[in-house]
Amino acid sequence: MRRAGTYGFMAEFDSPTSLVAAAHRVQQAGYRKVDAYSPFPIEGLAEAVGFHRDEMPLVVLIGGLIGGITGYAMQYWMSVISYPINVGGKPYHSWPAFIIVTFEMTILFAGISAVLGMLALNGLPMPYHPVFNVPRFAFATKDRFFLIVFSSDPKYSSIETRRFLESLSPRSIAEVPD
Numbered sequence: 001m002r003r004a005g006t007y008g009f010m011a012e013f014d015s016p017t018s019l020v021a022a023a024h025r026v027q028q029a030g031y032r033k034v035d036a037y038s039p040f041p042i043e044g045l046a047e048a049v050g051f052h053r054d055e056m057p058l059v060v061l062i063g064g065l066i067g068g069i070t071g072y073a074m075q076y077w078m079s080v081i082s083y084p085i086n087v088g089g090k091p092y093h094s095w096p097a098f099i100i101v102t103f104e105m106t107i108l109f110a111g112i113s114a115v116l117g118m119l120a121l122n123g124l125p126m127p128y129h130p131v132f133n134v135p136r137f138a139f140a141t142k143d144r145f146f147l148i149v150f151s152s153d154p155k156y157s158s159i160e161t162r163r164f165l166e167s168l169s170p171r172s173i174a175e176v177p178d
Contacts, residue, residue, distance in 0.1 A: 007130040007178050008150040009161050010137070011170035016042045019145035022168040023048035026149065029164060033153035037131070037146040049147075059117035060110050067109020071102040134174045148176065 013019045019036060026034050027050055036042075036049050079085075080092040090097075119125070131137050131148065140146055147170075149161050165173050 005178055006151050006158070007133075007176040008148050008153075008156070009165055010131065010134055010146050010148040010174050010176050011165045011168060012136055012139075012172045012174075013145040013147065013170050016045075016145055018169075019147060020045055020048050022147050022170070025168060026147065026164075030155050031149050031153050031161075032155075033150040035148050035150070037137075037140045037148075039141050039143065039145075042145075053121060055121055056114070056117060059121075060114045063113020063117070064106045064110035066113075068102050068106035070109065071105025072098055074105075075101055130176050130178055133177050136172060136174065144171070 011022065013022060016038060019038065020042060023034065023036055023045060027048065032050060034049050036045055038045065075098045076093060079094070079098075084092045086092075131146075136144070137146065147165075149156060149165065155161075162173060162175075
């Protein structure tokens with residue numbers, strides 16, 4: 001449950017090592033709804049903020065299964081039910097002839113579900129995000145590193161969270177408005 005008017009507290013750090021150390025301390029303190037921003041990928045940062053997403057393989061698998069079943073069912077329907085034509089004495093349901101299209105539909109649907117699943121799981125497109133209300137956040141693409149504790153975290157308290165973030169020795173702390 002998010003507190004009205006505030007999105008969370010954001011702390012700014014000068015180096016990637018101080019950001020990772022702060023993220024570890026935030027997790028140890030019991031905060032679970034946190035995120036980090038940096039101008040480049042940092043080894044171990046995703047684990048430090050507790051980011052573990054395993055949904056993507058399942059999304060691709062389900063997309064591939066739907067594609068394979070669709071491809072096979074489409075061919076079965078056309079060959080056996082809608083347009084049964086006897087070609088060279090073969091049975092109407094000749095499954096070896098269906099393998100190529102079934103395989104291609106599996107790959108097509110898996111690829112499309114991978115792209116759409118990636119966009120959905122990343123929350124994209126996102127034309128507006130509250131962190132852009134903080135003026136110093138413009139440095140996140142240059143040389144600064146940010147850690148945010150969301151107000152929807154069960155442990156979030158405006159005073160206690162700010163005090164805890166100050167104990168991490170950040171460069172600055174800002175309250176992120178909604």
